[in-house]
Amino acid sequence: MSETRKSNVFARFATAAAKSSGRPATFVLAVVLVLAWAIAGPSFGFSETWQLVINTSTTIITFLMVFILQNSQNRDGKALHAKLDELILTSQAQNKFVGIEKLDEHQLREMSRKLAEKAACVEDAAQDKVEERERRQTPA
Numbered sequence: 001m002s003e004t005r006k007s008n009v010f011a012r013f014a015t016a017a018a019k020s021s022g023r024p025a026t027f028v029l030a031v032v033l034v035l036a037w038a039i040a041g042p043s044f045g046f047s048e049t050w051q052l053v054i055n056t057s058t059t060i061i062t063f064l065m066v067f068i069l070q071n072s073q074n075r076d077g078k079a080l081h082a083k084l085d086e087l088i089l090t091s092q093a094q095n096k097f098v099g100i101e102k103l104d105e106h107q108l109r110e111m112s113r114k115l116a117e118k119a120a121c122v123e124d125a126a127q128d129k130v131e132e133r134e135r136r137q138t139p140a
């Protein structure tokens with residue numbers, strides 16, 4: 001099986017698993033299983049084996065879900081970036097923002113600082129226009 005095919009199979013599996021794990025019915029099933037385990041406690045004398053069953057089960061499920069959910073998040077993030085890049089390229093926005101997710105932390109902070117300064121200037125200019133408009137509209 002080719003690498004691309006394996007990746008596609010895993011992506012489809014991860015999408016289905018992430019979708020089903022987020023459903024209310026799945027949560028209810030998990031609660032029912034935990035309650036069944038708790039109710040079975042007295043039958044097993046609250047033994048170490050009884051405790052090991054829930055500990056091992058939840059650890060394995062959590063471990064596997066980390067990879068499934070991370071795969072889904074990675075694909076969602078890439079799709080979102082592609083959509084934003086397309087919007088940037090087809091608008092009046094500066095093309096320098098395409099692909100900024102690949103910058104290092106320092107570069108991102110610096111760009112964020114510059115954008116905040118630019119936003120403050122735009123906000124100040126807008127506020128000045130509002131005040132000017134209000135002065136013109138107020139009778140003397």
